[in-house]
Amino acid sequence: MDWYEDEDLWTGFAEVMFSPERAAQAERAVTDSPVLRFPDGSRVLDQCCGMGVFTVPLARAGHAVTGIDLSPIMLSRAERACAEAGVQAELVRSDMRDYVRPGAFDAVINLYTSFGYFAEPEENLRVLRNAHDSLAPGGVLVVDLMGKETYARWAGRPKVVNVPGGQVFMSDTILDDWTRYRTEWTLVRDGTARSAALTCFVYSAAELRALFQDAGFARVECFGGFDGRPYDDRADRLIVRGTRSR
Numbered sequence: 001m002d003w004y005e006d007e008d009l010w011t012g013f014a015e016v017m018f019s020p021e022r023a024a025q026a027e028r029a030v031t032d033s034p035v036l037r038f039p040d041g042s043r044v045l046d047q048c049c050g051m052g053v054f055t056v057p058l059a060r061a062g063h064a065v066t067g068i069d070l071s072p073i074m075l076s077r078a079e080r081a082c083a084e085a086g087v088q089a090e091l092v093r094s095d096m097r098d099y100v101r102p103g104a105f106d107a108v109i110n111l112y113t114s115f116g117y118f119a120e121p122e123e124n125l126r127v128l129r130n131a132h133d134s135l136a137p138g139g140v141l142v143v144d145l146m147g148k149e150t151y152a153r154w155a156g157r158p159k160v161v162n163v164p165g166g167q168v169f170m171s172d173t174i175l176d177d178w179t180r181y182r183t184e185w186t187l188v189r190d191g192t193a194r195s196a197a198l199t200c201f202v203y204s205a206a207e208l209r210a211l212f213q214d215a216g217f218a219r220v221e222c223f224g225g226f227d228g229r230p231y232d233d234r235a236d237r238l239i240v241r242g243t244r245s246r
Contacts, residue, residue, distance in 0.1 A: 048114035052078030059087035116201035128215035147238030217242030
């Protein structure tokens with residue numbers, strides 16, 4: 001079983017990955033971000049939608065949202081989040097390496113480091129190609145992750161995140177000449193500890209831009225945050241937006 005198929009990871013560490021603070025950030029991004037400003041009533045595909053952190057505010061904004069995820073537990077939580085928010089979204093259990101609906105969407109999003117999961121580079125490229133083929137002409141793909149340039153500033157230093165009743169200890173290891181990284185998490189709570197690990201590709205802006213171009217995107221832009229700032233030495237995130245040619 002690959003790490004992204006481990007339900008214990010997604011449920012056991014949900015407080016870190018899907019915290020209330022992250023949900024609030026997503027709400028603000030959908031409301032204010034020029035990078036996520038889609039035409040009214042856009043058809044939006046949320047790859048790796050998880051618990052619906054972006055699915056819900058996008059649906060609340062009036063978009064027709066389809067969320068896909070491999071985890072049935074995450075999809076059930078997304079369904080509950082939609083119900084509690086009083087919004088509707090189509091939720092589909094699917095692998096983003098397989099899911100494609102030709103020309104069906106005006107925008108595709110892949111956010112909060114949900115790209116680069118797969119061990120073979122061609123599989124990660126396939127995710128971008130599926131997004132490209134699922135877009136109508138003129139549609140956009142937005143991918144958000146931590147770029148290699150930003151990651152290099154703090155990788156290797158242990159980190160601690162407080163969660164209700166405990167703490168999560170995180171450590172990172174760089175692999176394969178800065179091609180991939182491994183993150184190990186340990187949750188300590190009530191005198192017990194549980195651990196999980198994940199391995200992802202890490203991309204520079206130039207590398208991810210080249211992948212977008214290989215996937216068929218004609219116009220590719222890089223940003224350093226959801227506010228549309230330049231991707232430079234002060235960037236918090238690497239956000240790449242590609243447009244499918246008309």
